[in-house]
Amino acid sequence: xxxxxxxxxxxxxxxxxxxxxxxxxxxxxxxxxxxxxxxxxxxxxxxxxxxxxxxxxxxxxxxxxxxxxxxxxxxxxxxxxxxxxxxxxxxxxxxxxxxxxxxxxxxxxxxxxxxxxxxxxxxxxxxxxxxxxxxxxxxxxxxxxxxxxxxxxxxxxxxxxxxxxxxxxxxxxxxxxxxxxxxxxxxxxxxxxxxxxxxxxxxxxxxxxxxxxxxxxxxxxxxxxxxxxxxxxxxxxxxxxxxxxxxxxxxxxxxxxxxxxxxxxxxxxxxxxxxxxxxxxxxxxxxxxxxxxxxxxxxxxxxxxxxxxxxxxxxxxxxxxxxxxxxxxxxxxxxxxxxxxxxxxxxxxxxxxxxxxxxxxxxxxxxxxxxxxxxxxxxxxxxxxxxxxxxxxxxxxxxxxxxxxxxxxxxxxxxxxxxxxxxxxxxxxxxxxxxxxxxxxxxxxxxxxxxxxxxxxxxxxxxxxxxxxxxxxxxxxxxxxxxxxxxxxxxxxxxxxxxxxxxxxxxxxxxxxxxxxxxxxxxxxxxxxxxxxxxxxxxxxxxxxxxxxxxxxxxxxxxxxxxxxxxxxxxxx
Amino acid sequence: xxxxxxxxxxxxxxxxxxxxxxxxxxxxxxxxxxxxxxxxxxxxxxxxxxxxxxxxxxxxxxxxxxxxxxxxxxxxxxxxxxxxxxxxxxxxxxxxxxxxxxxxxxxxxxxxxxxxxxxxxxxxxxxxxxxxxxxxxxxxxxxxxxxxxxxxxxxxxxxxxxxxxxxxxxxxx
Ligand SMILES: Cc1ncc(C[n+]2csc(CCOP(=O)(O)OP(=O)(O)O)c2C)c(N)n1
Ligand SMILES: [Mg+2]
Numbered sequence: 157x158x159x160x161x162x163x164x165x166x167x168x169x170x171x172x173x174x175x176x177x178x179x180x181x182x183x184x185x186x187x188x189x190x191x192x193x194x195x196x197x198x199x200x201x202x203x204x205x206x207x208x209x210x211x212x213x214x215x216x217x218x219x220x221x222x223x224x225x226x227x228x229x230x231x232x233x234x235x236x237x238x239x240x241x242x243x244x245x246x247x248x249x250x251x252x253x254x255x256x257x258x259x260x261x262x263x264x265x266x267x268x269x270x271x272x273x274x275x276x277x278x279x280x281x282x283x284x285x286x287x288x289x290x291x292x293x294x295x296x297x298x299x300x301x302x303x304x305x306x307x308x309x310x311x312x313x314x315x316x317x318x319x320x321x322x323x324x325x326x327x328x329x330x331x332x333x334x335x336x337x338x339x340x341x342x343x344x345x346x347x348x349x350x351x352x353x354x355x356x357x358x359x360x361x362x363x364x365x366x367x368x369x370x371x372x373x374x375x376x377x378x379x380x381x382x383x384x385x386x387x388x389x390x391x392x393x394x395x396x397x398x399x400x401x402x403x404x405x406x407x408x409x410x411x412x413x414x415x416x417x418x419x420x421x422x423x424x425x426x427x428x429x430x431x432x433x434x435x436x437x438x439x440x441x442x443x444x445x446x447x448x449x450x451x452x453x454x455x456x457x458x459x460x461x462x463x464x465x466x467x468x469x470x471x472x473x474x475x476x477x478x479x480x481x482x483x484x485x486x487x488x489x490x491x492x493x494x495x496x497x498x499x500x501x502x503x504x505x506x507x508x509x510x511x512x513x514x515x516x517x518x519x520x521x522x523x524x525x526x527x528x529x530x531x532x533x534x535x536x537x538x539x540x541x542x543x544x545x546x547x548x549x550x551x552x553x554x555x556x557x558x559x560x561x562x563x564x565x566x567x568x569x570x571x572x573x574x575x576x577x578x579x580x581x582x583x584x585x586x587x588x589x590x591x592x593x594x595x596x597x598x599x600x601x602x603x604x605x606x607x608x609x610x611x612x613x614x615x616x617x618x619x620x621x622x623x624x625x626x627x628x629x630x631x632x633x634x635x636x637x638x639x640x641x642x643x644x645x646x647x648x649x650x651x652x653x654x655x656x657x658x659x660x661x662x663x664x665x666x667x668x669x670x671x672x673x674x675x676x677x678x679x680x681x682x683x684x685x686x687x688x689x690x691x692x693x694x695x696x697x698x699x700x701x702x703x704x705x706x707x708x709x710x711x712x713x714x715x716x717x718x719x720x721x722x723x724x725x726x727x728x729x
Numbered sequence: 730x731x732x733x734x735x736x737x738x739x740x741x742x743x744x745x746x747x748x749x750x751x752x753x754x755x756x757x758x759x760x761x762x763x764x765x766x767x768x769x770x771x772x773x774x775x776x777x778x779x780x781x782x783x784x785x786x787x788x789x790x791x792x793x794x795x796x797x798x799x800x801x802x803x804x805x806x807x808x809x810x811x812x813x814x815x816x817x818x819x820x821x822x823x824x825x826x827x828x829x830x831x832x833x834x835x836x837x838x839x840x841x842x843x844x845x846x847x848x849x850x851x852x853x854x855x856x857x858x859x860x861x862x863x864x865x866x867x868x869x870x871x872x873x874x875x876x877x878x879x880x881x882x883x884x885x886x887x888x889x890x891x892x893x894x895x896x897x898x899x900x901x902x
Contacts, residue, residue, distance in 0.1 A: 292747055293754050297798040300743070317798060351739060351801040475792035478785065 171342035176304045177202040177335040180268065181210045183311040186343045189239050191215060191230065191596050193223040197243025198283060199270025202335035207241075215592065215625070218617040220247050222589035224254025225615070228263050229553060229593030232576045233601075235388065237264040237318045238593060244270040245283030248329075249290065253583060255325045256294040260580025261409060262386060264323035266314050271300065273333040287329050296324030301331065304339035316347040321354030322473040323386060354472065358489035358497055365485050366444070366468050367503035373442035373466075375511040376402045379425060379454070382409035382579070383447015383472060383491045390572040392495035393446070394418065400505045403515055405433035407448045408564055409579040416548060416568035422515050423524075426454040427715045428561040431522035432515055434721040437462050439514075442506075446470045447491045450480040451580065460720025470494045524565055524713075525729045530682040535559065535634055535705045538685055539566035542604055542632070545689050550602040551576060551594045555587040555611025558640035561711040563606045574601075585614030588631065592618060595627045602630070602693065609635040609662060619672040622698035630692050631674075631700045633665060636707045644710045649717075658707075665702035677701040731760070732779050732787045733813055733883050736794055737801040740766065740773045744799045748775065751797065757781065757790055761815070761880025772801065776813075776882045778858075806885050813883035817861045818843075819852045822872035831871065838864045849874055 174182070180203055184192065191213040196204040207214055217223040220242045227238025238258075242251055248269040258265045272281040288300050297317050299310045307330070314326040370376055384393050390413050397404050397420045404414045405425045414421040423430035425437055434456075437443065443465040448454065455461040461481065468485035469477045477486045487494055526536040539562050542550070548568050553576040554560040560577055569575055576594050578586040591605035612633050622629055636643075642657040669676030677692055677699060679685035685703055692699040712726030738744050745764060752759050760778040767774045781787045787805055794803045823831055828850065832842065840854035854864050858881060865876065 288743060289746070292743075292750050298743075349798065352798045473796070475789065475796050477792075479789055479792075482785075 171340050171344070173338055174341050175202065175336055175338050176301070176307050176330065177206040179304070179307045179339065179341045180311065180330070180335075181206045181212065182341055183308055183343060184212055184239065185210075187237075187311075187315050192239040192241055193217055193226045193230075193593065194241035195220050195223055195243065195247060197247050197270060199244035199272060199332045200241060200247075200268075200330075200335070202332065203241060203268070203270070203330070215596070215621065217589060217592070218620055219615065220250035221253055221585065222592075222615050222618040222621070224251040224265070224267065225257070225583075225586050225589035226593035226596075226618075227265055227267075228254060228258050228261075228586075229576050229590030230597045231258075231263045231265060231323075231593070232590070233551060233573055233594045234597035235386075235573070236597075237266050237315060239266050239268075241268045242270070243283070244272055244287070245285045248285055248287040252290060252294065253581075255291055255327065257578050257581040257583045257586065258325040259294045259296065261578065262323045262382060263325065264318040265325035266311075266318050267325060267327045269327060269329050270335075271329045271331040274302070274331040275333070277331065287327070291327050294325070295327045296322075298327040298329065300329040301334045304334050304337040307334065307339070308341055308343050309345065312343060312345070312347050313349060316349070317352065321352070355474070355488045356472065356490040356493055358470070358487045358494040360497070362485055362487045363494070363497045363501060366487065366498065367501045369442055369466055369468060369485060370400055370402070370444075371504040371506055373506040374508065375440045376400075376442040376444060376506060376508060377436045377440040378402050378404045379407065379437065379443060379445045379448050380404055380410045380413045381407040381446065381448025383470075384410055384413040385447075385572050387447065387472075387491035388572075389447075389492035389495050390414070392492055392499060396495050396499050399499060399502065401508045401512065402444070403436055403508075403512060405429070405436055407451070407454050407579075408577065409575075410448060411564060411575045412569035412572040415570050417570070420512075422519065424564055425721070427456070428565065428711050428713070430524050430565070431713055431724055431727045432518040434715065434724060435518055436515055438720065438722040440465045442466050442468065444468045444470070446495070447472070449473075449476045452480075455480065456715045456721040456723075457719055460722060522727050527729060533679055533682055533685045533703050533705050535562045535636075535709055536566050537682060538632075538634065538703060538705070539563050539606070541686055541689055542606070543568050545693055546602050546604065549574065550604045551591075551598065553577065553587045553591040553594055553603065553605045555608045555614075556582045556584045556641075557608040557611060558636070558644065558709070558711050559606055559608045559634040561641075562634075565711075584608070584611035587611060588615050589618045591629045591631070592621055592627060595629055603628075604630045604632060606632050606634060608640060609633055609637060610639045610659065613663075616668070619668075619674055619698075619700065623673040627698055628696060629698050631698070633700070633702050634705050635662070635665070635702055636705050636709065637662065638707050640707070640709075641711070643707070647708075647710070665700060669700040672700075675699045679703045730781055730783065730787070731807070732781055732805055733807045733811070733881060734777045734779065734787075734791065734794075734803060734805050735883055736775045736777070736803040737767065737772050738775055738797075739799040739801065740771050741799055744773070747797060747799065748794065751793055752777075752779075755790070755793060757786075761878070763880045763882040765882070774882075774884075776880070778881050804885075806883060810886040811883055812886060813857060813881050814855055815858060815861055815879050815881045816853065816855045817865070817876060817878040819854070819865060819868055819873060820849050820875040821852060821868050822848060822874060823850045824848060827871065831868070834867055835864065840864060
C-alpha cells in the first residue's frame with residue numbers, strides 16, 4: 157500500500173527520487189536562496205558533496221559564529237531568510253549565540269545542522285550534541301528529521317515559519333544517514349500548519365479605539381521599533397505621523413524608520429537615547445508603540461515609564477502585548493497593515509501643536525552634545541564624518557558597546573534597512589560578519605562596519621572573507637584600547653576600579669590588515685580621520701581603519717540603571 | 730493564584746520538553762502536568778496546574794504557550810464550568826487490627842483499598858485536589874509510606890466545542 161502511494165507520487169512531474177542531501181539543495185533552489193553561509197564537517201559531508209556543483213553561492217566564513225551573523229546581516233538588509241549550514245556537535249554549538257541573537261531581534265533564519273547517524277543518536281557518539289535540546293529556547297521552531305521523505309515538507313515549513321508572523325530562526329537537524337537516504341522529493345504541497353496561523357490583519361474594533369484615543373490626545377507619541385522595518389512600513393509610518401501630527405521616537409532597532417531629519421522625528425529613546433525622546437515618553441498622554449517590545453533598555457524603570465499615558469501597542473506577536481507594560485489598546489497585526497488601516501480611517505487629529513512645540517523646545521535646549529577637540533578623534537565627530545561622507549545612506553553595522561551607541565546617536569539614518577546592530581542580545585563580534593551578509597544582500601551599497609577594538613577581536617578572522625570575495629567593506633575600529641562600555645560603568649558605578657576592561661596590548665592593526673591582504677589606515681586626530689575616511693571610501697576594496705579615540709570618552713546622556721527615563725544624566729555638556 | 734490550564738498540542742516528539750522548558754525559562758511554577766491522547770490520535774491534551782502571581786502572569790503564560798508552533802489551543806479553564814480530577818495512590822501502614830477502621834475512614838471519599846500486604850495497604854482515591862489532600866491528611870496519623878499522584882486532568886463541561894481559532898482571545902486580551 158505504502159509503496160503504491162510512493163509510486164504515484166513519483167509519477168507527478170514535480171517529484172523525483174534523490175537522496176536527502178540533494179533534496180536540501182533542490183529545496184534551497186525552490187526557495188530562491190541566493191547565498192548560504194556555512195562550514196563543512198563530517199556530519200554534513202553528504203550535503204557539501206551536493207553543494208560542490210549545485211550552483212548556489214556558498215560563503216565559507218572562518219568560524220560558524222561568523223557564518224550565522226553573516227546570515228543575520230543578510231536577512232536584516234534583504235528581508236529574505238538567511239541560510240546557514242554547519243556540522244554536528246561543535247559546528248552546531250558555535251551557532252548558538254547567533255541563533256539567540258536572531259531570536260531576540262526577530263531575524264528570519266533557516267539553519268541546518270548536521271547530526272550523527274540516527275542509529276547512534278543518544279549514545280554520545282563522536283561530535284554528537286543534543287542540538288535540539290540546546291537550541292529549543294533560542295529558536296522559533298526546530299525539527300529533527302526522522303524520515304528522508306519528510307525533509308522537503310520540513311524545509312518548506314521552516315522557511316514559512318521563519319519568515320511569517322514575527323520572524324525568527326528555525327533550525328533543522330539532519331542526521332547523516334538521512335542525508336544519504338533516498339526518498340521522493342516533492343515540493344509542490346502548500347504549507348498548512350493548523351497550529352500556526354499568525355494574525356496579520358488588525359482587529360477593526362481596536363483600530364477604531366486607537367483612532368478615538370488619538371483624536372482625544374493632546375500629547376501622543378509613537379514609539380516605533382524594528383517591527384516597522386521588518387514590515388517595510390516606513391512610508392506608512394511617515395504618512396500616518398504627518399496625517400495625525402504625532403511625534404515619533406525610535407528604539408535602537410527602529411532607527412531609519414523615520415528619516416533622521418524629519419520634523420516629527422525626535423530621536424532615539426532609551427538608556428542612551430536623547431533627552432527629548434525620553435521626555436516625550438515620560439510626558440505623553442498616549443503612547444502608541446509599533447513593533448517595539450518595551451525592552452528594559454528602552455523603558456528604564458517601569459515605575460516611571462510613561463506614567464500618565466494610555467498605552468496602545470501594535471505588534472505581530474500577541475505575547476509581547478501586555479508583557480512588560482499594561483496596555484489599554486492591544487492591536488495584534490502586521491505594522492504595515494495596522495498603519496494602513498489607521499491612515500484609511502483618517503481620524504480627526506488631536507490638538508498636538510503645543511506638544512510639538514514643547515518637544516521642539518526640548519530639542520533646542522537639550523540636543524545631543526559633546527566637546528569638540530580636533531587634536532584627537534572624538535568618537536561622536538567620527539560618526540558625524542561618516543554620515544557626511546556617505547550622505548547618511550550607508551549600511552552601518554556595529555559590535556556592541558560605546559561605539560554602537562555613538563553610531564546610533566550620531567549617524568542620522570535617512571532610510572530604513574541601513575542599520576545592522578545586535579540589539580536584544582548585545583553580541584560583541586557581530587559587526588564584521590554581519591557586514592559580509594549585508595554587503596552580499598546589497599552589493600551596490602556602501603557598507604561601513606563600525607567596530608569596537610574588543611568586539612573586532614572576537615570575530616576578526618572574517619577579514620579573510622572580505623579579501624577573498626573583494627567585498628569593499630569599510631571596517632572602522634574605534635580603538636579606545638578598552639572594553640569601553642564596561643570601563644564606563646566601572647568609572648561611574650565602581651569607583652574607577654577598571655577590572656579587566658583595559659586592553660592596551662593589541663595586535664598591530666596595520667600589520668593585521670596587511671596579513672589579511674586588506675588595505676590598512678590609521679587616524680589619530682580629526683584631520684587625519686577625515687582624510688583617511690575620504691580615501692578609504694573612495695578605495696575600491698576592503699579596508700581596515702584603525703581610529704585611535706580617547707579612552708576616557710563616555711556615552712551620554714544616560715538613564716542610570718534603575719532610574720526612570722526622565723532622570724537622565726549628562727544631558728548638558 | 731492557582732490556575733488550571735488545558736492545551737491541545739501536536740503529538741510529536743519534543744513537544745513536552747519544549748513546553749516544560751518554557752515554564753522553567755519564564756519562571757513559572759508548575760504544580761502538575763498531565764499528558765495523554767485525545768479522541769484525535771495526532772493531538773494530545775496537556776493539563777497544567779500552575780501557581781502564578783496574578784492574572785497578568787497567567788495571561789502571559791497562555792500567550793507564550795500559544796506561541797509555540799506545536800500548540801494548537803490553550804485555555805485557562807479555572808473559572809469555567811469544568812470537571813477536574815486527579816488520582817492518588819497512598820500506601821499506609823496498617824495492621825489487621827486497624828484495617829477496618831481505615832476502611833470506614835476512606836469510605837465517604839469513595840476511595841478503595843486496591844492492595845493489601847502484611848503491614849500496609851494501598852488506598853486509591855480519585856477526585857478534586859482538595860478531596861485528595863483531605864484524605865491524605867486523615868491517613869497521615871497511621872503512617873504514610875508512599876504517595877503517587879497523577880496530577881490534575883480536566884476539561885470544560887457540556888458539549889460546546891472549543892473554538893479552533895484562538896485569535897479572538899488574543900486580539901482582545
Ligand atoms: C560576547 C560579549 N561578551 C561580553 C559583553 C559585555 N560587554 C558589553 S560592551 C563591552 C565592551 C566592548 O568593548 P569594545 O568592543 O572595545 O567596544 P567599546 O565599548 O570600547 O566601544 C563588553 C565586554 C558582550 N556584550 N558581548
Ligand atoms: Mg573598545
